[in-house]
Amino acid sequence: MGVQKARWTWSWSNKLRRVRVKNPQIKDDNYSICDITWDDLEEREPWWEEIHKILGVDTIKGERCFVVESHNIVDPKYYLSKRVTWVEDKDFRSVHEEQFNRQGRLFKVYDIDWVQVKPWNYWAWSQWNAKTLSTNVRTIYQWYDWIFDQDYSKRWFSQGQLRKEFIWRKAKNPPPYFKKKEDLPPEPQIRWEFWENVNTKITAAGK
Amino acid sequence: MDRRYSLSERTIEIGFVVIVSLFFFRGSALADPFPMNPPRDLIIEPLTQTFPNLELRGYLINESDILLHNTGDAPLGGGRHLHIKQNFQRIEWLGELRYKYYFSPTLTLIGQLDYLYDSSFDWQRGALGKGEGTERELEYFHSFRRWFREGYFLWSKGDWEFRIGKQQIVWGKATDIGHFVDQLHGYDFRELHDTAVDDTELTRRTAWMADISYYLADTFLGDVEFELIWMPDYEESLYAPAPYLQSPAFIFRNSYKNLRFFKTDKPSASFKNHEWGARVSTFTEGGWDLGLYFLYIWEKTPYNFIKGIDTAALGRGEPWIIIEPKPVRMTMLGATGEKITHMLGKDWTLRGELAYFLNRYRSTRTEQPSARDIAAGFLAPGKDGYTKRNEMRWALNAETTFKPPLVKGPADWLITTWVAVYNYFGYDNDQTELGKTLDKWQTYGIVSISKSFWNDRATFSCAVGYNDGGSWRFAGPKMNYEITNTFNVDIGYTGYAGNNDDVWGWGDRNFDEIQLEFTYTF
Numbered sequence: 001m002g003v004q005k006a007r008w009t010w011s012w013s014n015k016l017r018r019v020r021v022k023n024p025q026i027k028d029d030n031y032s033i034c035d036i037t038w039d040d041l042e043e044r045e046p047w048w049e050e051i052h053k054i055l056g057v058d059t060i061k062g063e064r065c066f067v068v069e070s071h072n073i074v075d076p077k078y079y080l081s082k083r084v085t086w087v088e089d090k091d092f093r094s095v096h097e098e099q100f101n102r103q104g105r106l107f108k109v110y111d112i113d114w115v116q117v118k119p120w121n122y123w124a125w126s127q128w129n130a131k132t133l134s135t136n137v138r139t140i141y142q143w144y145d146w147i148f149d150q151d152y153s154k155r156w157f158s159q160g161q162l163r164k165e166f167i168w169r170k171a172k173n174p175p176p177y178f179k180k181k182e183d184l185p186p187e188p189q190i191r192w193e194f195w196e197n198v199n200t201k202i203t204a205a206g207k
Numbered sequence: 208m209d210r211r212y213s214l215s216e217r218t219i220e221i222g223f224v225v226i227v228s229l230f231f232f233r234g235s236a237l238a239d240p241f242p243m244n245p246p247r248d249l250i251i252e253p254l255t256q257t258f259p260n261l262e263l264r265g266y267l268i269n270e271s272d273i274l275l276h277n278t279g280d281a282p283l284g285g286g287r288h289l290h291i292k293q294n295f296q297r298i299e300w301l302g303e304l305r306y307k308y309y310f311s312p313t314l315t316l317i318g319q320l321d322y323l324y325d326s327s328f329d330w331q332r333g334a335l336g337k338g339e340g341t342e343r344e345l346e347y348f349h350s351f352r353r354w355f356r357e358g359y360f361l362w363s364k365g366d367w368e369f370r371i372g373k374q375q376i377v378w379g380k381a382t383d384i385g386h387f388v389d390q391l392h393g394y395d396f397r398e399l400h401d402t403a404v405d406d407t408e409l410t411r412r413t414a415w416m417a418d419i420s421y422y423l424a425d426t427f428l429g430d431v432e433f434e435l436i437w438m439p440d441y442e443e444s445l446y447a448p449a450p451y452l453q454s455p456a457f458i459f460r461n462s463y464k465n466l467r468f469f470k471t472d473k474p475s476a477s478f479k480n481h482e483w484g485a486r487v488s489t490f491t492e493g494g495w496d497l498g499l500y501f502l503y504i505w506e507k508t509p510y511n512f513i514k515g516i517d518t519a520a521l522g523r524g525e526p527w528i529i530i531e532p533k534p535v536r537m538t539m540l541g542a543t544g545e546k547i548t549h550m551l552g553k554d555w556t557l558r559g560e561l562a563y564f565l566n567r568y569r570s571t572r573t574e575q576p577s578a579r580d581i582a583a584g585f586l587a588p589g590k591d592g593y594t595k596r597n598e599m600r601w602a603l604n605a606e607t608t609f610k611p612p613l614v615k616g617p618a619d620w621l622i623t624t625w626v627a628v629y630n631y632f633g634y635d636n637d638q639t640e641l642g643k644t645l646d647k648w649q650t651y652g653i654v655s656i657s658k659s660f661w662n663d664r665a666t667f668s669c670a671v672g673y674n675d676g677g678s679w680r681f682a683g684p685k686m687n688y689e690i691t692n693t694f695n696v697d698i699g700y701t702g703y704a705g706n707n708d709d710v711w712g713w714g715d716r717n718f719d720e721i722q723l724e725f726t727y728t729f
Contacts, residue, residue, distance in 0.1 A: 008494065008547060015408040017377035021496070021545055021556050023606060026619040033662045033689075079617065154424040155366055159490070160432055164361065164368075165307075166315075167262075 012162040019159040028079035034139040035108070035132045037079075040097075049074045055084070058194040060096050063088040067194060078102075086191070091123055098190065100202075107134045107205035111188040120148045129185050134205040140184060145171045244693050246729035262307040270724040272296040272398075275702075279717040283641060283708050284461030289717070296398065296452060296720055298327040301409065318358035318372075321409070323348045341451040345397050352442075357413055370418040375411055376436060378486060378500055380543045380558040381602045383670065384625040384653050387562040388500045388541035391436070391484060393444035393507035399453045400680075400703065400714045415440035429491035436484035441474050443534070444507045458713055462641050467517070467526035471509050474534050480505075488543075500541035500562075505534045510568050513592040516576050518584050528576060538565040558604040568593040572637045572644070596634070602627035625653040643708045650675040655682075664689045668699075678705030678712030685722075697724040 009022040027039040046052070050070040058065050065086040072078035081104050086096035097110040108130060115126040128141040155161060156168075178184055195202050251263045274296050279289040301323050308316040324347045348354045359372025379388040393412040416438035423431045449456035449463070456463045474480040482505060488498035509532035521527035541562045548555050571594040580586050604625050610618035629649040631638060638645040655670035669683035685699025699722050703714035 016382060017375055017408060017411075018379070018382075020380075021547060023554070023556055023608060023621060026608060026617045028617040029619045030662050033664060035662065153365070154430065155422045158422055158424075158430060158432065159488075159496075160368065160420060160422060164315075164363070 010159055010162055012165060014165070019162050027075075034141060035130055035135075035137050036128060036139055036141060040110075046070060050083075055200075056194065056198045057089075058086060058191060058197075060086055060088075060191075063090075063095060065089065065095060067191075067198075093123055096188070096191065101134075101205065105203050105205040106190065108132050109188040109190055111185075115146070117146045117148065122146075122148055127185070129188050131187050136206075138184065138187070140178070142175050144175055145173060244729050247693075251729060258308075260309040262309075264305045265729045266301070266303040267727040267729075268301040268303070268724065269299065270301070270722065271298045273721045273723065275719040275721065276716045280707050280713070280715045282461050283459055283643075283713060286461060291452065291717070293327070293331045293452075295327045295331060296718070297325050298330055300324045300326060313362055313364045315361045315363070316358070317361055319356045320354060321348060321356045322354050340448050341454075344445075344448055345451065366422040366424075368418075368420045368422075371416075373413050373415050373440075374418070375413045376416070376418055376484075377411070378484075378498070378543075379541070379560050380545050381560045381604070381625070381627070383623070383655060384602055384627045384651055384672070385600075387560045387600050387602055387627075388498075388502075388539070388543060390502055390507070390537065390539055390562070391438070391482075391504065393442050395445045397445070397447045397451070397453065398718075399446070399455065399458065400701075400711070400718050412442045412444070414438055414442040426489075429489045429495075431487065431489045434484075434486040434488075436482075436486075438482040438484070438504070439476065439478075441480070441482070441505055441534070442507075443473070443505075443509065446508075453718065458717070459641050465526055465528050466511070466530050467520070467528065468511075469514065469529070469531040471532040471534075474505060494546055496543075496545040498541075498543040500539070500543070502537065502539040502541070504537050504539075506537045506568075509534045510593060513574070513576065513586065513590065515586050516580060516584075518581055521581065535568055537567065539563065540565070553607045553609075556604075556606040558606075559602070561599065561601040564598040564600075566595040567598045569596040569598070569631065570639050571635075572639050575639070594637075596638070597632040599630045599632070600627065601630075620656060620658045623655045625651070625655075627651040641708070646675070648675075672711065674705075674710050676706060676709035676712070678709035678715075679703065680711040680714075693728045695726050697722065697726075 010019050011022050012019050027043050028037050030036070031038050031041050044050075049072055051073050053069045055067045055069050058067050065088050068085045068087055070083045070085065072080065079102065081100045081102050083100070084098045085094045087094050093112075093114050095112050095114070097112065098106055099108040099110075101107045111127075111129040112125065113127040113129070114123050116123050124146045125143045127143070128139070130139040130141070131137070132139075176183075190202075190204060246265060251265065255261050255263055272295060274291060274294060277291050279291055281288055301321065303322075304320045306316075306318050306320075310316065325345060328342045328346045355373065357372075357374050359370050359374040362369040376391055377389050378391070379386075381387050381389070392414065394407070395410040395412060397410075416436060418434065418436050420432060420434040423433070446456075447454035449460070451457060483501075483503045485501045486498060488496070490496050511530045511532050513528060514531045515529045517525075517527045517529060519527075539562055541560070543558070543560045545556070545558045548557060570592055574590050574592045574594055576586060576590070580590070602625055604623060606621065606623040608618050609620050609622055610616070611620065614620075627650070631645070631647055634647040636644065636647075651672065651674050653670055653672040655668065657666060657668035659666045666687045668685045668687075670681075672680040672682070681700065681702040681704075683699055683701075685697065687695060687697045689695040700720075701722060702719045703711045703717075705712035705715065707713050707715060
């Protein structure tokens with residue numbers, strides 16, 4: 001079993017006028033032009049790639065959370081020494097995350113917002129609010145207009161569909177543009193209080 | 208019951224996303240993250256809001272190719288070095304507007320308008336190759352055919368699709384190293400060697416055609432797609448007229464000076480002259496992407512048949528070989544394959560492509576005018592310059608990622624290698640090309656490396672190509688930087704080296720250049 005599991009991803013290149021297989025994503029490479037990695041977003045498979053330990057319990061925005069420490073056990077050169085996730089105890093949504101680099105320093109913090117989508121009542125991401133402490137880069141990643149349980153044709157997932165360059169549907173009610181820095185959501189904060197409560201000394205990376 | 212979802216769920220729960228990546232270094236903004244885009248804000252947005260079924264996207268591109276030498280290489284066959292008086296091979300301004308209009312859920316109009324102006328003609332009048340003849344042909348897109356690049360209706364219902372109009376259809380997996388099953392279209396070869404894949408979207412000549420495809424899921428062969436193409440519109444490749452620096456008549460002037468050309472006729476519009484193509488491809492359960500192809504089309508460049516010789520003209524030192532360029536038919540069978548696999552601790556993308564040409568016209572030595580023909584004063588009966596031969600071209604590609612030693616960060620350097628072989632059947636050591644005897648096998652190889660930096664805002668690439676005839680092509684180093692989300696700049700080097708009777712060697716010194724490209728998107 002390899003460290004990486006190849007995943008077929010196709011993309012249409014208007015310049016080439018062809019559908020091509022995208023090279024498998026590097027797990028610690030950035031997603032698009034933001035500071036979120038492919039592994040943060042979708043590549044990670046924590047049920048077999050990581051081992052987990054509950055460090056304690058914390059409360060974020062009124063939600064009681066289990067604080068779970070995860071270590072990658074597949075790749076000895078994995079780019080994180082550990083990933084600590086705050087998982088609320090009712091629906092098991094991850095609402096906060098703190099990532100530690102290979103030197104053991106905390107270098108990235110996420111706040112993750114969820115929305116319960118009517119009429120299905122499924123929980124879906126609405127926003128990832130990230131800050132990379134080592135560079136002071138902020139990333140705000142927003143999702144909106146979720147729909148679920150749609151009938152679909154297999155052809156929609158064929159190469160021919162990509163060639164059409166069709167927008168599947170137009171998004172409704174997009175969130176407003178951020179016009180200035182003050183419009184941004186508050187920066188995600190390190191949970192110093194929790195770390196003190198569990199008597200763990202952490203060091204944050206930063207310039 | 209409440210459920211949680213992420214992007215990796217394999218169902219059709221799809222949301223829309225907005226990403227904002229802001230660069231704050233100790234609280235101060237390095238660059239304006241919200242750039243204005245006046246053409247989009249003032250023209251495109253009002254139009255698309257007024258007509259909700261309309262999509263528009265535009266580009267303004269400037270590409271300037273700065274020549275690096277003021278003396279070129281000696282021409283093939285010997286002679287004086289050419290003196291290059293110009294600084295720019297081209298200063299192209301391209302405006303491009305892509306449009307899409309949804310008439311109904313099943314019917315869409317899709318197209319693209321292009322306008323090109325090459326200001327190098329006005330900028331450096333009197334320079335080599337910038338005379339009136341070339342200016343008329345190359346300075347700007349002056350015909351409907353050129354500026355109306357694409358416009359076709361797409362009807363899509365269930366598992367059927369039908370496209371009719373002016374369009375381009377590109378087959379195959381091979382890029383960087385040439386065209387194999389991708390033979391349907393002609394090209395604008397104003398720059399004979401600038402065949403970078405980035406440019407083919409612009410240089411490929413579109414044609415009026417109809418294309419129907421049918422998609423069949425879950426067969427024992429996987430998901431199968433059938434495609435049939437009917438092309439009643441012959442659109443040949445264009446070459447720059449002499450004395451343009453990159454015109455064949457100038458590059459190979461020692462050969463061309465002996466040729467006297469008749470006018471070329473295009474195939475008539477009758478049904479028997481139409482062009483046809485068919486494809487069947489499948490994506491198997493095992494992850495194999497396979498395709499089979501058939502083309503019955505016209506060669507996109509007319510063949511220079513020898514009609515006779517004029518020994519009197521030969522005595523006067525004038526063009527004496529009488530040539531009648533004629534379009535000829537091409538029959539091609541092709542196959543492609545693509546697969547991702549894991550080996551040697553890495554993920555690899557493997558690609559292969561093969562094209563087999565039946566009875567293709569090949570220039571042979573026994574078909575050329577001989578001393579006996581010249582002494583007799585006429586060409587021996589049956590000679591026309593060509594013999595029909597079968598030809599096979601195939602290419603293999605392996606692509607993976609790596610990280611150079613001592614370099615920090617993820618192993619996201621992309622390396623791709625291509626090997627391509629042209630093989631001639633019935634070979635009798637007699638095939639010629641511009642006076643050079645061709646080998647039975649011609650082999651090309653390309654190694655290319657690319658790497659993105661700064662959250663994909665900058666990309667570095669470099670490619671080296673080698674032909675076994677003894678010539679090299681260097682595409683890069685090249686850098687692309689997205690200054691804003693709407694404006695990016697490319698700068699790169701292209702160079703050639705090696706034997707001047709070989710495919711890349713004849714560009715040595717003549718075409719070495721720095722390419723500078725600015726793109727504004729609205």
